[in-house]
Amino acid sequence: MAELAREHHDTLQDEDIDPNMSHKEYTEKLENILRVIPETQRLQEPERSSMNWKISEVQVSKALRLTRDGAATGLDGCPYELWKALEKRHNKLRHRNIPSFDIIKTISYLFQDIQEHGVDKRTEFNMGWMCPLFKKKDPTDIRNYQPITLLNADYKLLTKVLAIQLLDHVNQLVHPDQAGFIPNRSIFDQIRLAKAILNYAEATDENGAILALDQEKAYDKIRHDYLWATLEAFNIPQPFIQTVKALYNE
Numbered sequence: 001m002a003e004l005a006r007e008h009h010d011t012l013q014d015e016d017i018d019p020n021m022s023h024k025e026y027t028e029k030l031e032n033i034l035r036v037i038p039e040t041q042r043l044q045e046p047e048r049s050s051m052n053w054k055i056s057e058v059q060v061s062k063a064l065r066l067t068r069d070g071a072a073t074g075l076d077g078c079p080y081e082l083w084k085a086l087e088k089r090h091n092k093l094r095h096r097n098i099p100s101f102d103i104i105k106t107i108s109y110l111f112q113d114i115q116e117h118g119v120d121k122r123t124e125f126n127m128g129w130m131c132p133l134f135k136k137k138d139p140t141d142i143r144n145y146q147p148i149t150l151l152n153a154d155y156k157l158l159t160k161v162l163a164i165q166l167l168d169h170v171n172q173l174v175h176p177d178q179a180g181f182i183p184n185r186s187i188f189d190q191i192r193l194a195k196a197i198l199n200y201a202e203a204t205d206e207n208g209a210i211l212a213l214d215q216e217k218a219y220d221k222i223r224h225d226y227l228w229a230t231l232e233a234f235n236i237p238q239p240f241i242q243t244v245k246a247l248y249n250e
Helices: 002-014 022-035 058-067 080-095 105-115 154-169 188-205 224-233 238-248
Strands: 127-136 145-151
Touching: 002 127, 002 145, 002 238, 022 145, 022 224, 058 154, 080 154, 080 224, 105 154, 105 238, 145 154, 154 238, 224 238
Parallel strands: none
Antiparallel strands: 127 145
């Protein structure tokens, strides 16, 4: 089972790539796609964005508060509750002027080092444990298993910090038509829009169609070079891009 899953996911990103398309053709197509991004959606003054700065202790502490207790641990076995208990202990001792271990400062130093130098392979920081969970249909077909990857708490904490940094700009970067995963936007707006279009078509006797598209394994099949080029096209600062790249390496 493990060998089947490994072979399947190792080749998944290359599955639908046209072998006859040259690198030049691919680059031209990619540039044509990214060229249509409106200037108003690109990040303005990226050098002033928190995505261009070193990760702060405030961001790490906020990210830790946003984590959910009881989450599955990664291979290191350390849950979020451990970091929270260490932070709580430090704050208590600090108020009593007793020296203690500052977990937030330590994690901040770690994240800043990853921002600047990437992930040291010896740490297994970005090592995950993939659990294939059966969904439906033929249980002997590996494509019918949903891969859930358990990651270490400090790895997930860094992704939350990046999300916090991105949050200040996401409403400018992402078009209003995209409601999912965006704070202060609701999928019900799109539902109401669809109903309004149906009512309009009926009232005006217009023919029409609603097309629902669902790309198979979209997250697994997205080419990473496309992701990096897209982030750059939106003027996302290099420290942010380099950190995301470090999380995807290996």
